[in-house]
Amino acid sequence: MNTLSAVSRPELEPTIFDLSASGRRATAQAPALANCTVPANLRRRVRPRLPEVSELQALRHYTRLSRLNFSIDTNFYPLGSCTMKYNPRGCNQYAMLPEFLGHHPYAHASLSQGFLESLFELQEMLCDVTGMKAVSLTPMAGAQGEFAGVAMIRAFHRQRGDFHRDEIIVTQAAHGTNPATASMCGFKVVEVPCDATGDCDIEALKRVAGPRTAGIMLTNPSTLGVFERHIAEIRSIVHGVGGLLYYDGANLNAILGIVRPGDMGFDVIHMNLHKTFATPHGGGGPGSGAVGVAERLAPFLPIPVVAKSAEGYRFLDERDCPLSIGRLSGFMGNAGVLLRAYIYIRMIGREGLRRVGEFATLNANYLMARLQQAGFQVAFPARRATHEFIVTLKAESRDLGVTATDVAKRLLDFGYHAPTTYFPLLVPECLLIEPTETESRETLDGFAVTLEAILNEAREDVSRLKEAPYTLPVRRLDDVRAAKQLELVWRPDP
Amino acid sequence: MSTTIPAELRYTSSHEWARENLDGTLTIGITEHAQRALGDIVFVDLPVAGRHMAAGEACVVVESVKAASDVYCPVAGVILEGNPGLSAAPELVNSDPYGEGWLFRVQPSAPSDWGGLLTAQSYAELLSTSGD
Incomplete structure (x- = not known):
């Protein structure tokens, strides 16, 4: 007699290739070859090596995989520094309107006014939220936003003919990406310790700040989960030696609607739109690392940036922004993430952001x-x-x-x-x-x-x-x- | 938790140890306390021979399952060699931090620099006051 045993813990799922059997098809999902407009000489002659499973097998496979996973949809997810909050489903619904999904990135601006208007308004709203003067949405993720921010700091100093600033200051509590970014942009990293209460050690900062300081990278609130109380003093020390202040927006969620990086004196900021502005994240992408700047850094923003004129909305490119640090993505960042962030902010409004x-x-x-x-x-x-x-x-x-x-x-x-x-x-x-x-x-x-x-x-x-x-x-x-x-x-x- | 701090070595507050060899060169590693705090070490990025180091300059990256951490050169000098055994067996830093798990050898610019580092007793006091 066969014995059945209850499953006490889930089994590992085989790969979908392990489920494959030669000739099995999911016919309902197959493309209709009769309607294929690709000329015969351009069609492949060898079948791609895809798993051969039924539609039901594919569905069960991916459903089972999803049940092995911890996700914000199923479990409390208090992963510090990652802001694993609920991502409202309504944002998905609007970002997936067929007009957005079917929009070709090469479509003429006259056919893209709704998309461009959404992005333009997102730029404006992010300026308002952060207290910065201009925003570019094009960086594809937080790390790329950091890269764009520090590249702008470098471009700013070089444009002024100041080639001697080769150091970026980071605090001991900095995210690992901060020194990595500074190093990537060719700077030497100088670390400043934190004091016993978690704030930046001001005396140590005074010792290292000087004519070689290109800028300081700070997260406020810091990764220690406390608000940096010396921020005004840090600003005057770093600005006093001619350096710039970079705000790592990883912890922006804590201060939404309460205090703005621009008002704290920051010159550059990157935002993780996928975190703070609630788009699904945690699986390695897609993300969005929009950057904001003070007035004097605006010419260096990565392109494209959306502008509004009497004729409507359009992308600014190299001809409009000759000092730009350049392009960071093929078209316009991760458009789907940008749209979700836009809809999220429209949905909860200024008051809602403060409540966040x-x-x-x-x-x-x-x-x-x-x-x-x-x-x-x-x-x-x-x-x-x-x-x-x-x-x-x-x-x-x-x-x-x-x-x-x-x-x-x-x-x-x-x-x-x-x-x-x-x-x-x-x-x-x-x-x-x-x-x-x-x-x-x-x-x-x-x-x-x-x-x-x-x-x-x-x-x-x-x-x-x-x-x-x-x-x-x-x-x-x-x-x-x-x-x-x-x-x-x-x-x-x- | 008790930790071994050999009396014949000198130490830094950032948990490196230095051994003075007969030829005047120094062998550098990280302390038992440091390797325990780092956890299982899976990779060590060693400096190339001939590199000039300032005292306190980062010259080694030790990667554990928890984190990647810099190791600092305790004295100014020139790197002579990294420990060739660590590329195949980085776990030696865990199992034998004061022996087979040494990190690099350095020719100090000033022979007296070794004497300026912390004694075993001072390092033991540092550990007991910092409480970790």
Whole structure:
């Protein structure tokens, strides 16, 4: 007699090529060859090596894959520094209007007025939100936005005939992309430490700022989850030596509608539209790293930029912007992300943006207080959290031998995506937790209760945590082997 | 958690150690405390021989499963060689930080520079006061 066993945890899904059987077709989805207008001599003679599965097999395969995944649609996702908030479905609906989807990037401006108007208004709205004077939407992701920002800083100094500024200052708490960007743009990176309360060490900044300073890259609020209180002083020090201030917009969500980078004195900013302005992200793209600048940097913006005139809207190009740092994408960034961000802002409006900042901060501070009550140590207990905060397991690691990785892995068993671990680097055994504004109090309470239960488990029997996760298709992975021995499976050998 | 701090070596506040060799050159590595904080090391990016270093200049990148971290040259000098054994076995930095897991050798510009680094006792005090 056959025995049936209930599935206790999901199995790994084979690749779709493993499901393939020669000659199997999804006929309903196949193109109608009778209507094909491609001339016979241009058609391929050898079939592409595609998996041969039925429509139902393909559907089930991808549905099963999606169920193996942690996503914002299924799980609380407090991944610090990533702003994993809910992305309203309405934005998708409008961004996918057939007129947008079917619009060809080479279509004449006279046929693109609706699209161009949306982008123009997005530029204007982002200027208003950030306090900058001009915006370019063309960078394809946050890292490219950073590159554009620092390339503009370089172009600005060179245009003035100032070739001696070869240093970019970053703080110890900077995102890793900041020094990477500065280095990519040919600058030497100078690091300034943070003080015990998480702010920039002003005396150290004064020591390194000088005639070689091209600029400083700052995230405010910083990656430590606190607002940089010395920002006015930093501005006067850096501007005082002729440098510029670059704002990394990774944490913009915290200050929406409350304070503007332009008013803090920043000269350049990149925004992660996919994070702050709620388009689906986290899978590696597509993103959008729109950049904003103060008046004196406007001539250097990457092109194209949308302009409005009596004849309507049009793209500005090399002829209009001779000092531009150039193009960063083939056409106009990730147009679908730009449209979603535009619709999101139109949907929630100025008042809504302020509520985003307020509730992102409220949720973070509520969760921080709950976890402190449960016995967790936060990295900066004297400071109010911004949109995120840091728990450090330094004491638990010392006393119980439990690490941030162990706690993160155990959270997966309870249906929570783990917070960011081991970043920022200067806080040992840390969890960086960003609940975002779109989570309910019940969700935050549930998460706090779970983390407390995990801490209790660690006190009773730490080995339970060391073996976690138990409920996922794969157990604890060998991080070292994964880093050294990459196995990419995408289709079987012929 | 107790950590080994050999008495014959000198140290930096950024957790490098330096051994003075008989020929006046220095061998540099990271401390046991540092390797534990970094976690399992999977790659070490070593400096090329002949490179001139300022004291405190970043010259090695150590990549662990958690993060990539700079290692700083404790003294001014010229790089003589990186540890050839680390390309095949970077985990030596974890398993034997003061021995087979050394990172590079440097010819110091001033022989007295080694003496200016932290003694084992000072480094132990630094670790106990920083609490991590």
